[in-house]
Amino acid sequence: MEPARRDLVQRSGFGAAARASDVVTAADARIAIVFGTRPEVVKLAELARRLEDAAVLVNTGQHWDDAMSGVFLRDLGVGRPDHVLEIGGLSRGEQIGEATAVLSRLFVDVRPAAVVVQGDTNSALAGALAANAVEAPVVHLEAGLRSFDRRMPEEHNRVIIDHLAEVCLAPTEVGAANLRAEGIAPERIFVIGNTVVEAVRRLLPPPEERAALLRSFGVEAGRYVLATIHRPENTDGKALAAVLAALAAVPVPVVLPLHPRTAARVASAGLGPLLAGLRVVDPLPYVAFLGLLAECGLAVSDSGGVQEEVSVLGRPVVVVRRSTERPEVQGTWAQLVDPGPALTAAVAGLWADLPAIHQRLAALPSPYGDGTASARAELAIRQLAGRGLTTFCRE
Numbered sequence: 001m002e003p004a005r006r007d008l009v010q011r012s013g014f015g016a017a018a019r020a021s022d023v024v025t026a027a028d029a030r031i032a033i034v035f036g037t038r039p040e041v042v043k044l045a046e047l048a049r050r051l052e053d054a055a056v057l058v059n060t061g062q063h064w065d066d067a068m069s070g071v072f073l074r075d076l077g078v079g080r081p082d083h084v085l086e087i088g089g090l091s092r093g094e095q096i097g098e099a100t101a102v103l104s105r106l107f108v109d110v111r112p113a114a115v116v117v118q119g120d121t122n123s124a125l126a127g128a129l130a131a132n133a134v135e136a137p138v139v140h141l142e143a144g145l146r147s148f149d150r151r152m153p154e155e156h157n158r159v160i161i162d163h164l165a166e167v168c169l170a171p172t173e174v175g176a177a178n179l180r181a182e183g184i185a186p187e188r189i190f191v192i193g194n195t196v197v198e199a200v201r202r203l204l205p206p207p208e209e210r211a212a213l214l215r216s217f218g219v220e221a222g223r224y225v226l227a228t229i230h231r232p233e234n235t236d237g238k239a240l241a242a243v244l245a246a247l248a249a250v251p252v253p254v255v256l257p258l259h260p261r262t263a264a265r266v267a268s269a270g271l272g273p274l275l276a277g278l279r280v281v282d283p284l285p286y287v288a289f290l291g292l293l294a295e296c297g298l299a300v301s302d303s304g305g306v307q308e309e310v311s312v313l314g315r316p317v318v319v320v321r322r323s324t325e326r327p328e329v330q331g332t333w334a335q336l337v338d339p340g341p342a343l344t345a346a347v348a349g350l351w352a353d354l355p356a357i358h359q360r361l362a363a364l365p366s367p368y369g370d371g372t373a374s375a376r377a378e379l380a381i382r383q384l385a386g387r388g389l390t391t392f393c394r395e
């Protein structure tokens with residue numbers, strides 16, 4: 001074994017015998033946090049803040065522009081990443097391969113007591129593979145989500161990450177049951193809620209700021225639709241025209257912050273005219289997006305995070321997807337539809353009964369917990385790091 005690697009294994013306490021001079025205390029333990037996209041920043045921010053100096057922040061650069069990444073790091077108070085990679089714009093295979101290679105070298109230097117990844121992105125998978133390659137334990141935040149839809153790359157990513165992880169932090173019992181059904185040992189599974197709850201609570205602007213925000217968009221509370229569309233199943237092929245035509249047919253203002261991938265597909269497919277009736281804007285900073293989501297009549301989205309956020313904000317969402325890995329919100333906050341006429345019909349159906357729906361949703365507790373998921377995650381991670389060190393110290 002090469003010296004750097006042997007040192008890593010010893011110091012993390014997951015390997016061979018060590019010299020007394022190698023002893024590191026729990027206070028020295030470094031926790032690498034790997035992220036690359038805006039939803040990962042949203043969901044890891046509070047945990048990173050809690051881990052303070054122990055956190056080593058690694059941005060893979062999967063989302064590289066300021067509107068999709070930099071503004072999220074600033075607004076969520078994450079601070080400057082300690083290490084930045086540049087995997088944005090590469091193919092899926094290249095992103096996973098290149099990030100895994102670079103991260104595994106980085107982990108040899110950093111010697112993390114644990115590596116935290118979140119969700120189901122290529123960055124998260126690369127972080128887990130790289131940690132596994134240097135025998136550092138993986139902590140998977142948002143573990144156990146399953147769409148059972150093998151056409152989605154994210155489904156493959158999340159299954160692999162969960163099986164590599166030493167600790168699976170599931171948002172709900174549904175996720176925990178999925179993990180147990182796949183044979184993951186119960187002692188590796190913790191149900192902690194979803195960290196998006198505390199992100200929403202911390203970043204949601206107060207009512208007077210929301211009112212000013214709505215004025216700047218020229219919309220009235222409860223009288224507009226907020227839409228986001230970015231998944232390949234909706235942006236590649238014929239679906240995009242069907243989704244945009246359905247949004248254009250909605251008889252109230254539709255605010256559409258356009259994801260870079262969607263904007264590129266609109267341009268290449270010549271679908272610009274379908275945007276004419278919509279209020280198209282650049283991707284919004286999180287605070288502004290939350291403000292608009294809290295005050296909309298309803299949302300239309302293919303985003304995972306938005307399905308969770310509406311459960312905190314008490315708004316209904318029409319989910320334009322073939323499948324979902326978030327059954328907890330289906331039939332209450334969320335309704336799954338195919339792109340096209342079913343989308344128009346679902347919006348019309350909800351709109352007809354909106355005040356009663358808002359009232360009903362306001363009374364329902366979010367299935368994603370009470371805003372303590374980051375604190376629970378911190379505890380589990382510190383215990384894991386401490387356990388590794390204790391094992392090491394006994395040798």
Ligand code: UDP
Nearest residue numbers: 039042257283284285286289303304305306
């Ligand atoms: N979001 C945002 N600004 C926007 C659109 C979305 O801040 O213009 C936030 C949204 O609130 C959610 C996250 O971005 O927290 C979702 O990101 P995305 O849809 O890219 O990924 P997914 O959640 O589907 O993985």
